[in-house]
Amino acid sequence: MRSVPKHLEVSIWRGDSAGGYFEDFQVPAQKNQTILDVVSWIQQNEDATLSYRYACRVGMCGSCAMMVNGVPRWTCRTHVNKAMKGNRLEVAPLRNMPVIKDLATDMDVFFDKWVKAEGVHHPSKTREDVIEPITGDNIERAKANAGIECINCAVCYAACDTVRGNPNYLGPAALQRAWTVYNDVKDAGKRAVLAAVSGRDGCHNCHTQGSCTLYCPNDLDPMGAIAGLKRATIAAAFKKEVG
Amino acid sequence: MIQPHRKHPLWFAHILHRLSGLALALFVPVHFFVLSKAVTNPAALDGFLHWAESPLVKLAEFGLVFLLAVHIFGGLRLLALEFLPWSGPRKTLAAGAVAAGFLISVTFLLRAI
Numbered sequence: 014m015r016s017v018p019k020h021l022e023v024s025i026w027r028g029d030s031a032g033g034y035f036e037d038f039q040v041p042a043q044k045n046q047t048i049l050d051v052v053s054w055i056q057q058n059e060d061a062t063l064s065y066r067y068a069c070r071v072g073m074c075g076s077c078a079m080m081v082n083g084v085p086r087w088t089c090r091t092h093v094n095k096a097m098k099g100n101r102l103e104v105a106p107l108r109n110m111p112v113i114k115d116l117a118t119d120m121d122v123f124f125d126k127w128v129k130a131e132g133v134h135h136p137s138k139t140r141e142d143v144i145e146p147i148t149g150d151n152i153e154r155a156k157a158n159a160g161i162e163c164i165n166c167a168v169c170y171a172a173c174d175t176v177r178g179n180p181n182y183l184g185p186a187a188l189q190r191a192w193t194v195y196n197d198v199k200d201a202g203k204r205a206v207l208a209a210v211s212g213r214d215g216c217h218n219c220h221t222q223g224s225c226t227l228y229c230p231n232d233l234d235p236m237g238a239i240a241g242l243k244r245a246t247i248a249a250a251f252k253k254e255v256g
Numbered sequence: 257m258i259q260p261h262r263k264h265p266l267w268f269a270h271i272l273h274r275l276s277g278l279a280l281a282l283f284v285p286v287h288f289f290v291l292s293k294a295v296t297n298p299a300a301l302d303g304f305l306h307w308a309e310s311p312l313v314k315l316a317e318f319g320l321v322f323l324l325a326v327h328i329f330g331g332l333r334l335l336a337l338e339f340l341p342w343s344g345p346r347k348t349l350a351a352g353a354v355a356a357g358f359l360i361s362v363t364f365l366l367r368a369i
C-alpha cells in the first residue's frame with residue numbers, strides 16, 4: 014500500500030483578469046479530503062484573502078468547479094486521491110471564462126448563452142388550461158430527461174476547445190439545454206430553438222471532441238445532445254423551416 | 257505538450273482527422289501537378305514514375321494511403337456519431353476508424369513490395 018504523505022504540495026492560482034501566478038502551500042493530508050476541503054483549509058489557515066466559490070458542498074449547486082491538475086472538476090465531490098499527481102495538486106480557475114479573483118470566475122457569459130440558445134421555457138398553455146399529463150414512456154420526454162440533471166457547473170464549457178477557439182460559440186451546456194427544451198412536449202418554441210442554435214456559433218460549430226461528455230460530473234452527454242440538434246436543424250433546413 | 261484535459265481517445269481521433277486532412281490538402285496539389293505532366297510533358301512523368309519505384313517513395317506512399325484511409329474512416333465515424341441516434345462517445349468507433357486505416361494501408365504496402 015502507498016504510504017500516506019503528511020502534507021500535500023498545493024499550488025493555487027492567485028490573481029485577476031489582468032494576470033497572476035501560482036502560489037505554493039503545504040496542506041495537512043487527511044484520509045478523506047476533497048479538493049474543496051484543501052482550498053478551504055488554505056483560506057482558513059494560511060491566507061484569508063484567497064477567493065473561491067462554493068455553496069452546497071454536495072454536488073447540487075454547480076458553483077465550485079475549478080481546473081485541478083489541468084482538468085476541470087467539481088471540487089466538492091472530487092477526492093484528492095482521484096486528482097493528485099504524485100503528491101501535487103495544482104488548482105486554477107476554470108478555463109474559458111474571465112477571472113474575477115483567484116479561483117472565482119465570472120460566469121455571466123456562460124449563463125447569457127443559455128438564453129441566447131433559447132434554453133428557456135416557451136409556454137404552450139395558459140393557467141386556465143388543464144394540466145396535460147406526460148408519461149415516462151413518451152419518447153420526447155425520455156430525450157429531455159437525459160439532460161435535466163445539469164447543475165450549470167460549466168465543467169463542460171471549460172473543457173471545450175471549440176469555446177476556446179470561438180468565444181461566441183454557445184457551448185455544450187447551453188446547447189444541451191436547448192436540446193432539452195426542444196424535446197419538451199409542453200414547449201411551444203421549437204422553431205425558435207432551432208433558429209437560435211443553427212447559426213455559425215451554434216451546434217454546427219461543435220467538432221465532436223467529446224471533452225464535455227467525458228468531464229461532465231453528472232455523467233450527462235452534451236455531445237450527444239448537440240448531435241441531436243445537428244440532426245434536427247438539418248432536417249428542418251430540408252423542410253425549409255430554418256435557413 | 258498536450259494539455260491534460262485533451263488526453264482522451266476522442267481528442268486524439270479529432271487531431272488525427274485534422275492533421276491527416278491538412279496533410280492531404282498539401283498533397284493533392286502536388287498530385288494534380290504530377291498528373292498534369294501526362295498531358296504537358298510525358299517524358300518527365302515517366303522519369304517521375306521510375307523514381308517512384310524506389311522503396312523510400314513506396315514507404316511514403318504507404319503514409320499517404322494511411323492518411324487517406326484514416327481520414328475517410330474518421331469522417332465516416334463522425335457521420336455515424338452525429339447522424340445515428342445513439343449517445344455517448346463511442347470510443348470503439350474511433351479505434352475502429354484507425355484500425356481500418358491501418359488495415360487498408362498495410363495491405364497496400366504489402367502488395368506494393
Ligand code: SF4
Nearest residue numbers: 173219220222223225
Ligand atoms: S463535443 Fe462539442 S461541445 Fe463538447 S467539448 Fe467537443 S466541441 Fe465542445
Ligand code: SF4
Nearest residue numbers: 163164166167169229
Ligand atoms: S452538462 Fe454537466 S458539466 Fe456541463 S454544466 Fe451541466 S452538469 Fe456541468
Ligand code: FES
Nearest residue numbers: 070072075077089
Ligand atoms: S459546492 Fe455545490 S456543487 Fe460543489
